[in-house]
Amino acid sequence: MRAAIPELPQARLRELTDHYASAVAEKRRQLWLGSALLVGAVLAAGWMGDVDPWKFSENFWRFPAYFANMVPKFSFTSAWADLSEWFWGLPRWTRLLGDTLLIAYVGTLSGAIGGFVLCFLASANLVRSRTIVFLTRRALEFCRTVPEIVFALIFVLAFGLGPLPGVLALAIHTMGALGKQFAEVVENIDSKPIEGVAASGGSWLQIVRFGAVPQVLSNFASYALLRFEYNVRGAAVMGFVGAGGIGQDLIEAVRKFYFTDVSAILLLIVATIMIIDFITERVRHHLIGLQGAGT
């Protein structure tokens, strides 16, 4: 005996297939519309941005050639001599790299302190006054949106050449970026400790100190470390506008076509950044672990 297979009535089936077809057609139409918009935007941007495929294909060989030029003369018979000739400026470059790291550190720490102070004023759960929250947020947004190198350009005129404008530019940008991230952390904390301190008669500062800070410290440290990583990259190019660090030597080598110097400095920068990334990632994982154990 054959099992009876229940069949849909023809009308119902047609209704369902029609519905499916129209849903698919709708999706397809959206995809086409999206693609057309994308192609239009690409063409407009290409026209605006002087994209020239002909010039690109004509000159593309210069790109690998640039890197080929950067490879120093090297033979295994005189490996040590070649290496020391390639990295002839190593003592100077190491000192400048150290300066770059210090610029990033001092800038990050000052900015983090600024962000730490301002983030509580930008948190709607700690500050009643809408005006204060709004004004602090806009100020932080301004510090964050103006690129640090623009600050550095202006500060170089005010403070003179050297690491000081670089440090200040990084500090202001960091204050804006960390202030926003810190405020987001503070707005997501548990409100019970705050209410507890407020209920036992604590002042606003005591509420922040004993209600909010213990909950957020490990998160803050993790964000600050991430920012330090980012700022090392930023500090490496501060020298382009005369604000200290290794960037000055790099841009000189690029402008004067000292190809092997460029590759030596670039390798040093990339290696430093990788080491810093590695260390801060370790520390951040440790901090996140602490936070998990604490709660």
Add this chain to the structure above:
Amino acid sequence: MIALNSENRAAIAARHPEIFRPSWRRRSMIVTGLGAAVGVFVFGIVQLDIPLNRLSDGIFMLGGFLRLMLPPDPGSWALALTCLHALGETLSIAFLGTLGGALLAFPASLLAARNVVANRIIHFLARRSLDTVRGVDTLIWALIWVGVVGLGPFAGILALVCSDFGTFGKLFSEAIEAADKKPVEGIQAAGGNHLHGVRFGLLPQVIPILLSQVLYYFESNTRSATIIGIVGAGGIGLQLAEQIRVLEWQKVSFLILLILVAVSAIDWMSSRLRFAIIGRRAIA
């Protein structure tokens, strides 16, 4: 039940000494940590030879600049039009740079993801080369590309493509590695090969995440695109650097205002689009 007040605090402290005793180990760790942080800070200021006495003069000068900046004024209509054109260039650099970087990074990120390419050596090489590309700043890429295709926004686009290639490659491969492996196993159990597993099991999961990351970076790239003009790679940065050098402060503030408006417009747009994409995934 005892209420905690100043009279019986001593009694409670006597009964539970372990709670009230200061933890010396913890305290010494905090003091050492803070001491090290402050020590490096002071060492940095000394080592960098930062002239702290110039700080007050500099701040005074900055105040003067700020007074000269107000109100923002482009000076003439011709310059305002030039600025708007430069802004358009900046937006095209950001758009095409992000798009190109994402398109190039996608295949590379598949190579760098452990659950797509199981070969350890390929995985390691792909990861390290992405790290190297990422370690070179956008401004440095711009310098290199200016040497290849000449001054102008095209060099800026290519520079952003390069630096985004590194960033997206890392982000994408992490997103792909974090994907659920059950759909892939399901497809392989139903007789699909490895490629089928990637195409129908993995990609549908990660595409919305990747798109949202790309849109997020579009905003940050707009910010990078405003500055690569400083090394001659087109866009509004060129105008800005020029006006700062000739101390035309009203024009500088006009340009900064223009950048702020453009960045927040892009920010608003990309977050709307991002929510649309993630929302659609939540419904599906």
